[in-house]
Amino acid sequence: DGGITQSPKYLFRKEGQNVTLSCEQNLNHDAMYWYRQDPGQGLRLIYYSQIVNDFQKGDIAEGYSVSREKKESFPLTVTSAQKNPTAFYLCASSIRTGLDSPLHFGNGTRLTVT
Amino acid sequence: GENVEQHPSTLSVQEGDSAVIKCTYSDSASNYFPWYKQELGKRPQLIIDIRSNVGEKKDQRIAVTLNKTAKHFSLHITETQPEDSAVYFCAARATGGYNKLIFGAGTRLAVHP
Numbered sequence: 001d002g003g004i005t006q007s008p009k010y011l012f013r014k015e016g017q018n019v020t021l022s023c024e025q026n027l028n029h030d031a032m033y034w035y036r037q038d039p040g041q042g043l044r045l046i047y048y049s050q051i052v053n054d055f056q057k058g059d060i061a062e063g064y065s066v067s068r069e070k071k072e073s074f075p076l077t078v079t080s081a082q083k084n085p086t087a088f089y090l091c092a093s094s095i096r097t098g099l100d101s102p103l104h105f106g107n108g109t110r111l112t113v114t
Numbered sequence: 115g116e117n118v119e120q121h122p123s124t125l126s127v128q129e130g131d132s133a134v135i136k137c138t139y140s141d142s143a144s145n146y147f148p149w150y151k152q153e154l155g156k157r158p159q160l161i162i163d164i165r166s167n168v169g170e171k172k173d174q175r176i177a178v179t180l181n182k183t184a185k186h187f188s189l190h191i192t193e194t195q196p197e198d199s200a201v202y203f204c205a206a207r208a209t210g211g212y213n214k215l216i217f218g219a220g221t222r223l224a225v226h227p
Contacts, residue, residue: 035217040123042203042217043158058214059115090157102148103215105157 003027006091006106013085013113021076021109023091030096032074033103036060037088046089049074050096078111085113116141116208120218128226133194135221137204138186146207147187148215149178153200161202162189194225 004025013019025032031050035043045058049068063082068074074093078085090108094101117140127133139147148163164171164178164187171178175194180187191198201222205215 040219042118042120042219043205044217045214048214102160102163103150103158105159107157 004091004093004104004106006089006109008109009107011109011111013111015113016080017113018077018079019085019111019113021078021089021091021111023074023076023106024072025074025091025093025104025106026072027093027095027104028071029093029104030071031094031101032068033092033094034058034064034066034074034076035090035092037090037108043090046076078113085111087111116144116206116216118204118206118216118218120204120221122221123219124222124224126224126226127194129194129196131194133189133191133198133223133225135189135202135204135223136186137188137206137218138184139206139216140185141206141209142182142185143209144206145209147178147180148205149189150203150205150217151200152203152220158203191223194223196225196227199223199225 007022033048034046044060046064047066049055065077088110091106092103120137145166150158151161152158164180175192177190201220203220204218208214
């Protein structure tokens, strides 16, 4: 069954700790994305990657970091520098960037920082 | 940069009625406009999309219209059913050579039996 897998579904961390959210896809897609979803604000782009070993900042990259060492994987680290980390995080992929290819989303990770 | 506004934020209809959700965008060069549906606790899924060279597209009970001059596009759902209840997001692709989508804030649609 092809798709995008995000883990864990729920994540709890103490303030000041870094945390890494996992995103794996077996769709053979080149492009991967991280979005943050907050109530009433839609989806906001954190980072995206068009190809392995390359990634670019989105609109709200401050306090986040990513890596793209493998085509299948695009982990997101929420650092202690992120002022409001509690949110729902969605990973997505598309066949390629630069085309009107649909985004395929994972089921998301709900992060709670206290 | 691109900005997308979506209205209304909530919409309540009776089963069988029609529902219309409207979005406006700021970048006149935007050329791709998808709509995503997110059911409670689930991932967003593409339900329909339209490109700027087309004015209207229909898929069964769902249709999208695009007015490039006014820079707005709308989702129309006819004969609504309870399973249409979800949050709907519009999006516009920003110019810049890659698939960057700017999303609206979402519309929570409730269809009452």
